[in-house]
Amino acid sequence: MTKTASNIARIAIAAAVGLTLSACASSQSRSQRFTDKASQRFAAADANHDGYLSRDEAAQGMPRLAEHFDEIDTDHDGQLSKTEILAYIQQRRAAR
Structure with missing residues (x-):
């Protein structure tokens, strides 16, 4: 391999590593933004600040969750936890 070809190969590898790291960082930040926004929406919907969403709180603040309330409420206690x-x-x- 010539010196020029070797340099091109190193540059290509460095670029590929850079793009991969950039994609990972972007993915993490997108995931973090989703988590942050979901936590904010949950907190806003949790009117009594007990850490759970009742059926009414979900209907008012997070209607898409309210549509699947019974499916999400796996312990059937009438409220949704962040874990559920x-x-x-x-x-x-x-x-x-």
């Missing part, structure tokens, strides 16, 4: 919501989202993503 996260499990539901992960289940939906895995089904895609």
